[in-house]
Amino acid sequence: MNLSLDEGKLFYDLYAAILSFVNRKLDVAPEPFSNAAEYMSVSPEERLAIRDALFDKRELIDEFVAENPAQLSAEQLRIVSTWKDALPGKFYVFRYLNKHAVFLTSDNSPTKAYGVVGLADPMEFVVGPSLPRLVTTVLLPFQGKIIYDGLVSGYNITFGGGIKRMLNEKYKQAKESPGIITSLGTQSGTLKTNGLKKKRSAKRKKTSAAAASPANEAKSVAAEITELTDGFCEKFLNEEYAKLCRELASALARKRPSPLLRGKRETWACGIVRTIGWVNYLDDPAQKPHMKLPVIDRAFGVAESTGQGKSKSIRTMLRIGSFDPRWTLPSKKESNPRTWIVQVNGFAIDARYAPRDIQEAAFKKGLIPYIPTNQATEEM
Known part of the structure; x- marks a missing residue:
């Protein structure tokens, strides 16, 4: 699911307005911009730097609303003010559903699942069809939905079966409680699925407590x-x-x-x-x-x-x-000289040239990978 054309235009207009304000305040990028078209012509690196500066200093949002340099309406200012609840970070893009894409948090805290709506293009076009995918972005509240800010950087990493199973289990737990989160801030809401029986839930809590050691x-x-x-x-x-x-x-x-x-x-x-x-x-x-x-x-x-x-x-x-x-x-261990060094009566010697009894003793203790004289005999 994407924003409508009007919603998408509104978002980019508002986001460009506040980022332009931040750039003027902090002088992040050398070239100023004043509207969405000019903002899109700024290099991705500079856009990222301005975006990061904004969410490092969220008090700039209050300053923007108070000064209203872009002459926005009260409703538009209200939308911008909700971005104080933005959620920057790394997320696993886990699944594409009809209404949204599911983003899972990647930190050590209990996993949360967010339902994220695309902007101009479907999330599958932005992130790619192969999931899961680890990305860095900022999630924003927007008119009762969660969107991303149009800036996504991915990691060139392929995940195997183990982490896919782990993410699937975390997704199931997050979907059960608190549910898929579909809005941020004071109007946050969730889509909950049918809960399991109390007995099973209690067992899971007990297991989770043990797993938390x-x-x-x-x-x-x-x-x-x-x-x-x-x-x-x-x-x-x-x-x-x-x-x-x-x-x-x-x-x-x-x-x-x-x-x-x-x-x-x-x-x-x-x-x-x-x-x-x-x-x-x-x-x-x-x-x-x-x-x-x-x-x-x-x-x-x-x-x-x-x-x-x-x-x-x-x-x-x-x-x-x-x-x-x-x-x-x-494959390199045999040619590694340190593989064959053992201590005998306080002296370091090369086991390959030691008497047979020393080689056997070193082999039994796991100090060398094999008995060199045996290897030599097999090769002959």
């Missing part, structure tokens, strides 16, 4: 992060990288308290892929696959400094060093 929450977050790293590795790397990224996410989830409970999923996924890539010299052109590490940051929508910092934090927490055998790709 830090350990279970860390596992749930790790599963979401793993879906992100799996999608990235499937598209750009290989299964060896995907497996090590899953193991690294699990290792972080097992720490107490788990660091995964703080920060964004995309940032953790970026840091994990970066860490495995760093250990295996992914940015070395001689390696296959090969990728510059800043490319990872861009794929997850993370600043390069943030990706570097998260990777360093992970390496510090888990004491991960260069050529670390624990995080070396299986």
